[in-house]
Amino acid sequence: MTDLAAPARPSPGSPSEGASGAAAGRFVDGYLLYLLARASSVASAEFHEQVRARGVPVAVWRILASLKGTGEGLTVGELAKSCLANQPAISKTVDKLVAKGLVERQADGQDRRRVWVRLTPAGEAHVDELILEAQAHQARLVEAIGEGETETLRRALLRLIERAGSGAPSVDFDEFSDK
């Protein structure tokens, strides 16, 4: 328990209603982007701990996991989008993975600006182990929140991704629209 001495307050980091809300709840507790960030954080926390315990930084796990299933690999730019990171960060981490022999670079034949990154056999074996852990962890998570609820969540997330990701600069340009 982490309650402070004087008045009972709703604890930060738990949006649930406490005993006597000091000021009818904080702003963030009703803020959708905060709920999303928090849900992602708490859901990933235990697994990221497992990954780090194996000596694998989360950024590396994301690169390897993103490459799994792509036979030819991904370009650096594609990897950046997939890993939710920016391009220089990917270039640097790929350097380290190349040094470890887990991935390899290859210049594109048609467009020599592009660089493909793909798993080596060693990298494939490595990521396969991690994916087994990830799937086991996900199975426990699904079991905890229920299959139906999981599907509901998954559909809502996919919908949010496609609506928020590409769309909606329109509102800012209302004055310019076909007037």
Next chain:
Amino acid sequence: MTDLAAPARPSPGSPSEGASGAAAGRFVDGYLLYLLARASSVASAEFHEQVRARGVPVAVWRILASLKGTGEGLTVGELAKSCLANQPAISKTVDKLVAKGLVERQADGQDRRRVWVRLTPAGEAHVDELILEAQAHQARLVEAIGEGETETLRRALLRLIERAGSGAPSVDFDEFSDK
């Protein structure tokens, strides 16, 4: 390699099915933690851009937003949990905010290890502006995905947070639950 750029592939960073799936989809596209991270990332991207355009780092925004609504403030440790960051990072960012006059520190009366951080009037005014932007952005987001869908998502996220956040070991004790 000759045909590197040749075949049409589903683009990374969009879980939707592309033209001709190279290998029946990547691992990450079905991975729940990835969907969560991606949804949070794309949903927050535009607003974080607005905040940075005002010269406010996201880490600062999170601290100020977390403090809004807490009259007495939060301790450094509480702030760390609320901001999904670790404690040293909060201490250092609070240093800067104190220097800017947006927050103030105050040692706890009973337990002098604890340090309360609370908004100054200037900080309150500052965060109020940002919150107005956040609410406007959220309104557009809700409009884009629909009110009903938003409520579905909100409930699913809250449920995930309470299940995954504190109580993961419950699944290990299934043998003890009466049914």
Next chain:
DNA sequence: CGTTATTGTATGAAAAGGAATATTTTTAGG
């Protein structure tokens, strides 16, 4: 009480991340 363990915050060195820019290659226009 004195001693040890524990908790909460701050600090310092090392690593990671991000913004801006350089470099190379491709595309577009005259």
Next chain:
DNA sequence: CCTAAAAATATTCCTTTTCATACAATAACG
């Protein structure tokens, strides 16, 4: 063709985060 603009990646520099630890205060226990 030749030059200008755009695109993809690498590199540089600076900020931020992270890990470990130090420090201070409380709690626990003999």
